[in-house]
Amino acid sequence: MRARLDIAYDGTDFSGWAVQPSRRTVAGSILAVLEQVLGADVATGLTVAGRTDAGVHATGQVAHVDLPDPVWAATGPTLLRRLAGLLPGDVRVTALAEAPAEFDARFSATFRRYEYRVTDSPWGADPLRRRDTLAWPRSLDLERLNAAAEGLHGEHDFAAFCKRKENATTVREVTRLEWHRVVADGVLVATVQADAFCQAMVRSLVGAMLVAGDGRRPPEWPASQLTRRERSSAVTVAPPHGLTLVAVGYPDSPGALAARATATRRLRTPAS
Template identity: 35%
Template sequence: MNEDLMRLRIDLAYDGSNFNGWAKQRHLRTVQGEIEAGLTQVLRLPAGDHFISAEHAGMSQYPWVPQLVVAGRTDTGVHAAHQVCHLDIPRETIEGCVGHLNSSPVQALEHRLQHVLPRDIALHRISVAAEGFDARFSALERTYIYRICDNLSVVDPRMRPFVLNIDGPLDIETMNVAAASIVGLHDFGSFARANPGGTTIRKVKYAHWERVSNSSSLERTQFYQAPILESGLVCFTIVADAFAHNMVRSLVNACLRVGLGKQDLEWFKDKVAQPVREGSTGPVAACGLSLEHVAYPPDNQLASRAQAIRAKRTL
C-alpha cells in the first residue's frame, strides 16, 4: 500500500430498514453512501461524484474520495449488529480533521463522524488497521441470525422491525435436521444467485434453529427482571467463512417450507446435493436478517488469510 496512505478499520452497526443495502448506488440511500458522505463532510472534502472506481482512486488525475471496503455487502433491508469495513486515507487528510480537539487524528475522525451519521447507523470504533488487514478478505467467518415470530402473542413490539411474522407453529426439530445437512463445504447454487466468474461454494461451520427462552443465565432475584427482547422468537444462527448472494435468506426460506410441512427433508437434502436454482428456494424477506459478527485471525495471519481467500475454490 502507498506509504502516504493509512488504513483504518471501522466497526459499526445499522438498522437496514430504510437502506437500499450496503453498496452505494446513485440516487438511492445506502449505508456506504451515508458513511462516505459523512466522511466527506467531516474531512471537508469537496462535494462531488464519489463514483470513482477503486483502481482510479488515489491516482494523480483523480481527487481522493472515501472508498470503503466492507466485510459483507448486506442487501436491501438487512441489518447489522456488527459490521466491519476499512478505508485507505491520506495521512495529511486525516491529520487535518483534528482542529481544536485534544486527541489523535483517528480519535478526532471517530468523534466527528459519530456526530454527523444518521440515527440508523451506529459507529462503534475507528482504529488503525493492523498490517495486512483487509475487511473483506482477511475475515475468517461471518455470523448471521434470522429472527422469526410464529406466535404473535409473544413477540415484543420493539422487535417487530427486525422479525418476520409467519403463520406457524414451526417444527424446529425437523428444521434442525435440515440445517445439519448444510454444515460443511457445499456448492450452494440452489440457494444463491449465480455469480458470473465466481463460485457458490462455501463452507458452513454452524447452522442451528432454536426458540429463545426467557430463562437466561442471569440470576433470578426477588425483584422484577425484564424479559429478554427475543423471548419466544425462533432464531436461525449460521456461521460460514463467506456467503453467496441471497444464500442465508434462501436457506431460511427452504427451512421454513420444511418446518411448516410444505416440503419434506428429502426435498431439502436434494437441494443441497443438486445445486440448481429454482423458484421454491428463493430468498425470504430481508427484515429478519442481521449480520451479528465478523471474526478475524491473529494480526500475524491477516495478510496470509487475505491471500488465500482470494483463490477461487472448488469442491
C-alpha cells in the first residue's frame, strides 16, 4: 500500500532533503527511523513533493512511501506515535495515512506554496524567530515589493532565476506572488506559489524583489530579467533560512491524481 506523510522540519541543521553520504538530511533521518521501526528495506520508494535545499524549512511538506500490506495492517495505527518517539526534535511527521495507489507526492502535486520572512527592523530579527526570518539591513517599502512581484506573475521562462540542469525546462507558472507586512511584529512575508519550482528559484525571486523593495533597483527590474535565457549574475539568491515550504496541493479524486501525474511527467521529463 502507499502511505502519505505530512512533514514539518527546521532545516537549519540539515543538508537539505535528499539523502547524501556522510551528511545529515531530512530524508535520511526519516528513512533511518522507518528502518528502525519496520526493518531494513521494508519501507520503499520515499518520494517528496519538493526537495528543499540546505537550511530551508517546511511546515507543509508531503511525501509518500510504499509498505507491504501486512506491515501496514500491523503497524499503521501506532506508526505515527512511534515515529514521534524516535525522530529528532527538528523533524516531525505530522500526519500519516493510507493514500490512493494513484497518489504521487511529487508528480500529482498541482502547486507548491512557500513563504519567505524578512524583517527590516533596525534591531534585527526576533531572537525566537531568528532561524526562519532574514534580517535585512535596509528599510523595505511594501508597495515597491508588490510592484516588483506583479511583473513576475504568470508562465515564463525563469532561466535568469534558476540553477539550470541539463535537459530540464526552466519554464514555470507562478500563480501567486505577493507581500504583506504582519501587523503584530512588522515582519514582511512573501507568498510564492507555482505549479513547480526549479532549483534556487524562490530565493532568487525574493533576492531580486528585495533590492527593488529597498530602492536600489526600480520595481520593473526583476521582470526585466525574464528576457534572459541563462542564469543572471545580477540576481542575488536570498539566504535559505527565511524560506519555508508551507503547502502542497493535490486533486481530490484518484482519477485526477493519476491524470495529473501523467501530465506532469510528460511536461517535466526531457525526451531521450
